[in-house]
Amino acid sequence: MLAQKSVHTWVQRCAYAVRAFSNIRHGDDIVGIDFGTSKSRLAIMDAEVPTLLETESGQAVPSFVAIDDEKKILVGQVANYHAIGYPADSFFNIKTLLGRKFHDSQIQELKTKVPFKIIEGSNSEAWVEACNEQFSPTKLCAFIIDKMKRMAESYLGRSVSKAVIAAPIYFNDAQKKELELAGKIAGLDVLGIVDEPVVAALSSKNIDGGIFAVFSLGGGTFNISILEISAGVVEVKAKESDSSLRGEDFDLVLVEYMVEEIRKVYSVDVSGDRVVMGRLKEAAEKAKLELSSSCETWIDLPYLTGSECGSVHLNITLSVSKFEELVEFLIERIRKLCQKCLEAAHVDEQGIDEVILVGGMARVRQVQHIVEEIFMKSPCMQVNPEEAVAIGALLQGALIIEDRRKLSCHLIPLSLGIETLGGGFARIIDRHSVIPCMASRNIASPMDYPDSLSIRILQGEHQIASRNDLLGELKVTGIPRAPSRCV
Ligand SMILES: Nc1ncnc2c1ncn2[C@@H]1O[C@H](COP(=O)(O)OP(=O)(O)OP(=O)(O)O)[C@@H](O)[C@H]1O
Numbered sequence: 001m002l003a004q005k006s007v008h009t010w011v012q013r014c015a016y017a018v019r020a021f022s023n024i025r026h027g028d029d030i031v032g033i034d035f036g037t038s039k040s041r042l043a044i045m046d047a048e049v050p051t052l053l054e055t056e057s058g059q060a061v062p063s064f065v066a067i068d069d070e071k072k073i074l075v076g077q078v079a080n081y082h083a084i085g086y087p088a089d090s091f092f093n094i095k096t097l098l099g100r101k102f103h104d105s106q107i108q109e110l111k112t113k114v115p116f117k118i119i120e121g122s123n124s125e126a127w128v129e130a131c132n133e134q135f136s137p138t139k140l141c142a143f144i145i146d147k148m149k150r151m152a153e154s155y156l157g158r159s160v161s162k163a164v165i166a167a168p169i170y171f172n173d174a175q176k177k178e179l180e181l182a183g184k185i186a187g188l189d190v191l192g193i194v195d196e197p198v199v200a201a202l203s204s205k206n207i208d209g210g211i212f213a214v215f216s217l218g219g220g221t222f223n224i225s226i227l228e229i230s231a232g233v234v235e236v237k238a239k240e241s242d243s244s245l246r247g248e249d250f251d252l253v254l255v256e257y258m259v260e261e262i263r264k265v266y267s268v269d270v271s272g273d274r275v276v277m278g279r280l281k282e283a284a285e286k287a288k289l290e291l292s293s294s295c296e297t298w299i300d301l302p303y304l305t306g307s308e309c310g311s312v313h314l315n316i317t318l319s320v321s322k323f324e325e326l327v328e329f330l331i332e333r334i335r336k337l338c339q340k341c342l343e344a345a346h347v348d349e350q351g352i353d354e355v356i357l358v359g360g361m362a363r364v365r366q367v368q369h370i371v372e373e374i375f376m377k378s379p380c381m382q383v384n385p386e387e388a389v390a391i392g393a394l395l396q397g398a399l400i401i402e403d404r405r406k407l408s409c410h411l412i413p414l415s416l417g418i419e420t421l422g423g424g425f426a427r428i429i430d431r432h433s434v435i436p437c438m439a440s441r442n443i444a445s446p447m448d449y450p451d452s453l454s455i456r457i458l459q460g461e462h463q464i465a466s467r468n469d470l471l472g473e474l475k476v477t478g479i480p481r482a483p484s485r486c487v
């Protein structure tokens with residue numbers, strides 16, 4: 001049985017949005033997929049109402065894949081449980097691995113933090129290994145999408161063949177391609193890979209037009225995007241991301257606080273004890289969740305370890321104000337990035353028509369307060385932060401199928417340019433340029449009288465070419481003989 005509770009609340013919330021998309025025939029069964037760093041969500045059109053499907057336990061699907069000793073693949077909650085006993089055989093953070101090279105600095109950092117093995121796979125990509133089996137992140141992602149497809153089919157009682165999948169706005173082309181491939185491996189006809197903030201804005205009642213701030217803080221990355229919707233076209237005016245700011249960072253601050261409390265009482269440092277740290281981390285996330293709806297919470301962790309004074313227990317009351325004091329520095333980082341984004345968009349706070357919150361962390365009161373303070377507006381309460389992306393992806397799919405209008409115009413997600421002598425990056429087409437676009441820039445050849453030139457074409461924002469993504473190499477031959485400055 002699938003949980004129905006959230007379905008009913010959505011019937012109300014989506015009533016305005018359904019109007020425009022009510023002509024979907026059952027034969028056009030389509031799903032909207034939000035493949036998250038920690039949890040994945042799926043939206044279906046159920047009796048013409050955009051509906052979020054949940055697992056039997058009334059939750060989103062944890063983005064976990066595991067392999068057991070009989071080489072059986074476990075997906076979702078069961079894989080999450082498997083991780084407790086067999087951490088090396090359970091994979092998570094799959095979204096971070098997707099479409100990345102093994103030597104990428106983010107992957108090398110992740111390697112030191114996760115209990116499973118990350119290896120160099122085919123084409124220098126980051127793959128994972130457990131029980132002598134190797135998997136590409138794309139394949140792992142496909143397992144999760146396949147599970148969600150089956151959930152939809154069992155709920156609807158018929159097959160589902162089409163999907164729109166949401167991707168973070170910072171994903172480059174290679175990452176988006178892998179996401180699309182994962183959908184195809186799962187047996188879906190992927191109608192589009194759409195930007196998460198763009199589709200989140202689709203869940204708003206003001207979709208007809210205006211300037212939107214989409215604030216997203218979930219399990220992976222903090223993102224803020226300023227969008228302008230006009231005449232059915234979405235333009236991304238500015239976006240900022242901080243890949244080192246995520247929900248877990250708030251938990252880790254609480255863990256640090258608990259370690260300090262234990263040190264004060266027992267003169268014991270538990271920070272090197274993996275089992276104790278695991279228990280503290282679990283308690284920290286639970287406390288954070290509870291403080292979203294109550295003023296204080298009780299952390300009670302008996303028999304953590306031993307000390308000279310006997311067994312170590314942790315019994316503390318944590319108030320919202322203490323929590324807010326501890327995470328203030330993270331909130332400041334959020335504030336700075338939002339202000340930077342407003343400046344980049346050339347929009348002042350009063351120019352924002354609607355603020356959309358996305359991600360589980362939007363439930364944290366201090367996060368809501370800072371958003372209100374920066375954008376001088378209460379966030380849109382009709383949009384459920386955890387559901388906006390999947391529902392928006394579904395609505396985008398409905399629009400594609402109905403072919404009424406194409407809401408998101410095609411933009412270049414990251415700047416395009418070439419590598420110059422000394423490894424610099426010369427930007428030629430700026431990010432957010434609308435496709436098709438043309439640009440030219442004069443760059444002198446580094447040598448006199450070249451017969452041919454090899455031009456490395458890259459995508460990214462870094463001034464050093466090797467920190468961007470190589471798209472290909474162009475060989476230009478038959479160049480008329482001339483000194484360097486003339487070529
Ligand atoms: N009610 C709540 N109060 C506070 N925090 C919450 C609540 N619900 C979820 N979270 C936190 O939100 C984070 C996960 O958010 P979410 O499920 O939106 O991430 P995700 O979609 O998996 O990640 P991403 O979109 O970045 O890829 C976790 O840190 C979780 O602890």
Ligand SMILES: [Mg+2]
Nearest residue numbers: 036037218359
């Ligand atoms: Mg998400």
